Amino acid sequence: xxxxxxxxxxxxxxxxxxxxxxxxxxxxxxxxxxxxxxxxxxxxxxxxxxxxxxxxxxxxxxxxxxxxxxxxxxxxxxxxxxxxxxxxxxxxxxxxxxxxxxxxx
Amino acid sequence: xxxxxxxxxxxxxxxxxxxxxxxxxxxxxxxxxxxxxxxxxxxxxxxxxxxxxxxxxxxxxxxxxxxxxxxxxxxxxxxxxxxxxxxxxxxxxxxxxxxxxxxxxxxxxxxxxxxxxxxxxxxxxxxxxxxxxxxxxxxxxxxxxxxxxxxxxxxxxxxxxxxxxxxxxxxxxxxxxxxxxxxxxxxxxxxxxxxxxxxxxxxxxxxxxxxxxxxxxxxxxxxxxxxxxxxxxxxxxxxxxxxxxxxxxxxxxxxxxxxxxxxxxxxxxxxxxxxxxxxxxxxxxxxxxxxxxxxxxxxxxxxxxxxxxxxxxxxxxxxxxxxxxxxxxxxxxxxxxxxxxxxxxxxxxxxxxxxxxxxxxxxxxxxxxxxxxxxxxxxxxxxxxxxxxxxxxxxxxxxxxxxxxxxxxxxxxxxxxxxxxxxxxxxxxxxxxxxxxxxxxxxxx
Numbered sequence: 001x002x003x004x005x006x007x008x009x010x011x012x013x014x015x016x017x018x019x020x021x022x023x024x025x026x027x028x029x030x031x032x033x034x035x036x037x038x039x040x041x042x043x044x045x046x047x048x049x050x051x052x053x054x055x056x057x058x059x060x061x062x063x064x065x066x067x068x069x070x071x072x073x074x075x076x077x078x079x080x081x082x083x084x085x086x087x088x089x090x091x092x093x094x095x096x097x098x099x100x101x102x103x104x105x
Numbered sequence: 106x107x108x109x110x111x112x113x114x115x116x117x118x119x120x121x122x123x124x125x126x127x128x129x130x131x132x133x134x135x136x137x138x139x140x141x142x143x144x145x146x147x148x149x150x151x152x153x154x155x156x157x158x159x160x161x162x163x164x165x166x167x168x169x170x171x172x173x174x175x176x177x178x179x180x181x182x183x184x185x186x187x188x189x190x191x192x193x194x195x196x197x198x199x200x201x202x203x204x205x206x207x208x209x210x211x212x213x214x215x216x217x218x219x220x221x222x223x224x225x226x227x228x229x230x231x232x233x234x235x236x237x238x239x240x241x242x243x244x245x246x247x248x249x250x251x252x253x254x255x256x257x258x259x260x261x262x263x264x265x266x267x268x269x270x271x272x273x274x275x276x277x278x279x280x281x282x283x284x285x286x287x288x289x290x291x292x293x294x295x296x297x298x299x300x301x302x303x304x305x306x307x308x309x310x311x312x313x314x315x316x317x318x319x320x321x322x323x324x325x326x327x328x329x330x331x332x333x334x335x336x337x338x339x340x341x342x343x344x345x346x347x348x349x350x351x352x353x354x355x356x357x358x359x360x361x362x363x364x365x366x367x368x369x370x371x372x373x374x375x376x377x378x379x380x381x382x383x384x385x386x387x388x389x390x391x392x393x394x395x396x397x398x399x400x401x402x403x404x405x406x407x408x409x410x411x412x413x414x415x416x417x418x419x420x421x422x423x424x425x426x427x428x429x430x431x432x433x434x435x436x437x438x439x440x441x442x443x444x445x446x447x448x449x450x451x452x453x454x455x456x457x458x459x460x461x462x463x464x465x466x467x468x469x470x471x472x473x474x475x476x477x478x479x480x481x482x483x484x485x486x487x488x489x490x491x492x493x494x495x496x497x498x499x500x501x502x503x504x505x506x507x508x509x510x511x512x513x514x515x516x517x518x519x520x521x522x523x524x525x526x527x528x529x530x531x532x533x534x535x536x537x538x539x540x541x542x543x544x545x546x547x548x549x550x
Contacts, residue, residue, distance in 0.1 A: 015490045038528070062272065066320050067281045077323065086528065088320045090521075102260040103271040104316045104349065104385075104484060104518040 006032055016090075018100040025054070025097030033095045037086055046083055046095075048073045053096040063093050063101055116254055116488070120210050127250040128204055132187055135246035139184070143242065146234045147184045150177055156236065159229035161475050162219050165496040173226035173236050176215050180243045183208070212247060216240050217254050218489045221481035222354065223441035228472065244356030253355050256485040260351045261360050268367070269347040271315040279343055281318040282325075289329050293549050300329045303375065304340035310377040311339055311411070312348040312368055312392075314385050314517045321517070327544035328383070331415055334547055335423040339381075345371040348388035350395075354482030358399055365396035372406050379407040381414055384538045386442030386480065386516035389449065410443065412515055415543055416452040419459050426546040431461040435542065436509035438467070438500070438523065439474035440516035453515050453539050460539075460546040461511075467503045475499045477514075479522025494529050497522060501530035512536045 001020060003010045006028045012020035017036055019025060030050060034042050042050070052072050056064040066088050070077055084091030089105040139147070152174055157163050162171035169175055182202030185192030192201035202208060224237040247253060253261075264270040269278075279302065286300040301307065311332075317325045332339050345367035352361030372380055382389050393408045418424040437457060443449050450471050457464050469475070478497035483489060500523070504512055512534050514520050523536040 014487045016487050018487075062274075063319070065273065065277045065281055065318060066322060067284045067318075068277075071284075086524065089316075090525075100256065100487060101271060101319075102256070102263045102485070103319070104314060105320070105521055 004029070004032055014100065016100060018094050019097045022057070022097045022099060029097065030095050033097075037084070037091055037095065039084070039095075042095075043083075045073075045075070045079075049075070049080060049083060049092050050096045053092055053098065057096065057098050063089070063098055116213065116252070119252055120206055120213065123206050123209055123250060123252065128209075131209075131246040131250045131252075132183070132204055134249040135180075135183065135243060136188055138242040138245050143235070143239060144184070144188075146239060147181050148189075149232050149234055150174055150181065151232065153231050155229055155231050156226040159225045161221075161223075161225070161478060161496050161499040162492075165498050166492075170215060171219050173230075176220060177234070177236050177239060179208075179212060179215055180239055183243075209247065209252060212243055213252060213254070216243050216247075217257070217482070217486060218492065221441070221476045221478065221483055223476035223480050224446045225441070225473075225476065228445060241353075241356050244354075245358065246356075248355050248357045253357075254482075254486040254488055256487050257351060257355050257482040260482075260485045261355050261357060264347060264349070264351060264364060265360055268344060269315040270349050270351060271319045273315050273319055275344060278318055278346070281322060282341060285322055285326050285329065288326055289333065292326070292330060293333060295333075298329075298333050300325070301340040303343050305374075306376050307338045307340040308377060309337060309339035309379050309381045309414070310372055310375050311341055311381045311383065312346055312371070312388075313341070313383045314348050314388065316517050316521075317383065324384070324517070324538050324541055327538070327541045328411060330544045330547060330549075331418070331424060331540060334549055335418045337414075340375055340377065342371045342375060345374075348383050348385045348392070350388060350391035351482060351485070353387050353391045353395065354485075361391065361395065362399035365392060365399050368392055368396075369400070369404070377406070379409055380404075381409050381411050383411055384443075384515040384517065384540065386440035386447065386518060390442040390447045393447065410447075410449050410452070410515075412443075412449050412452040412456065412539060415540060416455045419456060425548040426459045426543060427548055428458075428460055428462045428546055430546045431511075431542055432463070433461075433510040434463040434465055434508060435461045435511045435513055436465050436467050436504060436507040437470070438477060438504075438512055438514040438519055439470060439472075440514060440519045441474075441476050441480055443515055444474065445472040449515075453513070456539055456543055457513055460543045465507045465509055467507050467509075475503060477519045477522040477526070479518055479525070484518055484521055493522070494525065497526045498530065501526045501532060504532055504534060505530075510534055511542070513539055513542055515539045 156173035185199040186201035192199040222237045350364040
C-alpha cells in the first residue's frame with residue numbers, strides 16, 4: 001500500500017490518498033492531505049468543518065450528512081464547496097481522515 | 106475482524122484462499138449464466154481487432170491486456186476448456202485455459218480492473234458479440250465465490266444491509282428533505298412549495314441516488330424546483346428510494362434483484378403510475394432494462410428517466426426556460442448506461458438547447474461516445490484508481506477540445522469521475538447534472 005510521510009513517520013493511505021487507518025490522523029496529517037487537495041492553508045473555517053466531521057465519525061462511524069455539516073458549522077452549502085473544491089466526500093472527509101465512503105464517490 | 110483490518114484491501118489474500126471446490130462452483134455459475142446465445146458468442150471471435158480502437162483502456166495504455174478481444178479470450182479459454190468437446194480433449198487446439206488461482210487473479214485484474222462494461226466494444230464488434238455482458242457473466246462467477254474488489258463489494262453490502270448504498274439512516278434522509286424543502290420555498294418564494302414524502306397516489310415516484318442527500322443535495326433541489334414549476338403530482342419515498350444498483354457491476358444477480366425489488370415495493374406502497382429515475386446511468390439500465398430479467402417479472406408500471414420527464418415539460422410548455430441565464434459554453438457527456446446501453450439519447454440535448462445559450466457537442470458523441478472511465482464500478486474500486494485516471498485521459502481530451510466551461514452529465518457516477526479528471530488533467534471545468542442546469546434557467550412565475 002502507498003504511504004505519506006509526516007514528521008518522519010510513514011502513514012498508510014489507499015491508492016486515492018484516504019487514510020488506511022483513521023487512528024493515524026493528526027493535525028499535520030490533515031495539513032498534508034489538504035495540500036494534496038490543493039488547499040495551501042487550512043483556515044479556522046476549514047478546521048470547523050474538519051473537526052465536526054471527525055468528531056461525528058468517531059462517535060457514529062459514519063460521515064455526517066451535508067445538512068448536519070451546514071447546520072452545525074453555520075456555513076452555507078456553497079461555502080463548503082468553496083472551502084473544499086473536491087466537495088464534502090473527496091475533500092473534507094478525506095482531510096478529516098475518514099475512510100473513503102461507499103457509493104458513487 | 107477489527108475495523109482496522111476491514112479497511113484494508115484483502116483481495117489478494119482472498120484469492121490465495123480460493124479452494125478447488127470454489128473453482129468448481131465459479132465454473133458452474135459461469136456456465137449457468139450462459140444461454141445458448143452467449144455460448145455461441147464465446148465461439149465467435151475471429152480476432153479481427155476492430156475492438157481495439159473502440160476501447161478507452163486500449164487507446165490510453167496500448168497494452169495488449171486492455172484489448173477487448175484479449176479480455177474476452179480469458180473467458181473464452183475457460184469456456185472451451187471445461188464446456189466444449191474439443192477443448193476438453195485437445196485443449197491445445199482451442200486455446201483452452203486452466204481455471205486456477207492464477208486465472209482468478211487474471212480475471213480480477215482484467216475483467217474488473219480493465220473494463221467499465223461501457224459496451225463500446227460490443228457496438229464496434231464485427232460479429233456483434235456482446236463483449237461487455239460476457240465480461241459481466243465472468244464477474245458473476247467471481248462474485249459467487251466472494252472474489253469482488255472490496256470497495257465494490259462494500260457498496261453492495263451497505264445497500265443490502267442498510268437499504269441504500271451509503272448507509273444513510275432513515276431519519277437523516279427525512280430531515281435532509283425537510284431542510285431542502287425550506288430552501289425550495291425560499292428559492293421560489295412560495296411557502297406552499299413541497300418536496301412531497303410518501304404521498305400516496307401521486308403520479309410519479311422519484312427515486313434518487315444516495316450521494317445526493319449525503320453530499321450533493323442541490324441536484325434534488327433542482328429537480329424539486331422543476332417539478333414544482335410544472336405542477337407535477339409526485340413524491341419521494343422515506344425508504345426503498347435508492348436508484349443505484351451495484352449488484353449490476355459486481356455481477357451479483359441476487360443482490361441486483363433485491364435492489365430492483367425495493368423500487369417495485371415503493372411503487373406498490375405509494376400506488377404511483379410512473380417510476381422516475383434520477384440522473385444515474387447504471388440505475389437507469391438496471392431499473393428499466395435489467396430488472397424484469399432479474400425479478401423474472403415484467404413491470405406493471407412505467408419506468409422513465411427524469412430526462413424524459415423534463416424534455417416532455419418543455420415540449421408541452423409546462424415549464425419555460427431562459428437560456429441566457431446559462432451563458433457559459435456547455436458540452437455534454439453521454440453516460441454509457443444511459444445512452445449507448447440505455448437508449449436515452451436526444452432528451453438531454455433537447456433540454457440543454459433550451460437551457461443554455463452556447464451548447465457544443467464533444468466528438469464522438471451519442472452512442473459512439475467514450476466512457477468517462479468511472480463506470481463499471483471503477484469509482485468504487487480504489488485499487489484500480491490510478492488506471493481509472495489514466496484511461497480517463499480520452500474523456501479529458503474530448504472535453505478540452507470543446508473549450509466548454511461546464512460539462513453536463515446525466516449521471517452522478519460520471520460526475521464524480523469528471524470532477525476527478527478536472528483536477529487531474531487541470532481542465533478548468535465544472536460538472537453539473539442536466540436538471541441542475543435546467544433549474545438555473547427555469548422561469549418561476
